[in-house]
Amino acid sequence: MIIWLIGVDGSRWDLSGPDAGIQGVELRPGPKRLIDAPAKTFWLQGAARSHYQGKQFERRDPTFAVNIVANSASAWRDIDSRFRMALGMYDGEFAIYVQTGADIRRLDLRLLSDPVPWENGPWENGRDPHLTAASTLLINAAASQQFWYAPDLEFEWVLPSGSSGGTTFEMQNLGDVIVWPRWFVTAPGAWVLPDYSWGQELAYQRPLVADAVRTVPVPVLLPGEDCDVWVDPDEEPYVAANGAPVWARTQGNGMLYPIAPHIRATSVPVSVSGASPGAAVTLTIPRRFSRPLGVTL
Numbered sequence: 001m002i003i004w005l006i007g008v009d010g011s012r013w014d015l016s017g018p019d020a021g022i023q024g025v026e027l028r029p030g031p032k033r034l035i036d037a038p039a040k041t042f043w044l045q046g047a048a049r050s051h052y053q054g055k056q057f058e059r060r061d062p063t064f065a066v067n068i069v070a071n072s073a074s075a076w077r078d079i080d081s082r083f084r085m086a087l088g089m090y091d092g093e094f095a096i097y098v099q100t101g102a103d104i105r106r107l108d109l110r111l112l113s114d115p116v117p118w119e120n121g122p123w124e125n126g127r128d129p130h131l132t133a134a135s136t137l138l139i140n141a142a143a144s145q146q147f148w149y150a151p152d153l154e155f156e157w158v159l160p161s162g163s164s165g166g167t168t169f170e171m172q173n174l175g176d177v178i179v180w181p182r183w184f185v186t187a188p189g190a191w192v193l194p195d196y197s198w199g200q201e202l203a204y205q206r207p208l209v210a211d212a213v214r215t216v217p218v219p220v221l222l223p224g225e226d227c228d229v230w231v232d233p234d235e236e237p238y239v240a241a242n243g244a245p246v247w248a249r250t251q252g253n254g255m256l257y258p259i260a261p262h263i264r265a266t267s268v269p270v271s272v273s274g275a276s277p278g279a280a281v282t283l284t285i286p287r288r289f290s291r292p293l294g295v296t297l
Contacts, residue, residue: 002017008086024083025067027064035291036291037146059142067134076135094109117135117137152285155170157169163273164274165271169194170267176290178259181259182231186280189274191217192271192272195255197209197257222244224241
């Protein structure tokens, strides 16, 4: 397993693996809350037993420490300074990468509180780190996106001719947590996009299997209304290039479902009418994981 950190300034620090410590910084044993995503579960107390009600993933607050080691006091001071700047000043994000085989995943972090220097290693004991050219730094971080992620999957289709047509995309989610797809469609045109339930109807107060092959019409787009269509409930559902309030024309019929975990590639239909040749649609599927390795099909 190879672990490295990319700082807010773009600098790279190899923390674990064959090149660990090559820049003078290495990961100490015992990092916490870097593996499984934190969650809270909810229960209802019955007469004789408890009944599971659901879960909520929470903000990930990992804690990890590094050794900072050099061959002279001045070199240590320089490495210590540059690594501290790589962590930023709370507002910027740094990233931890983990590679196992060909699989590379990333977790974006920012400082949660001030790092704790020179207190946790075998060298300090209250002494000036210049004496040994070595020190430790304990880092308290936070991740607003609590899941590890890999590069998004992206698919595109262009209408070859005429004013209407369609295609299929291969939707998938090989990871172990839900992901929210994102669409981009060009205007003018009337697009119909898939919103399959992936077996999640009951979580959205819908009849079981009612939405197994659900589709949703995008409001008819006028020229200039090239549109992002978000399924993620934390985002505005329709964002037009010219700022037009496309969402006001939906009549309450919007996208509902994320892609459930562990869904293999499945063909879903996309169609358009009233468009011009060259009309296009793009599907972006995030790749999310609860852990930095494994937990995927």
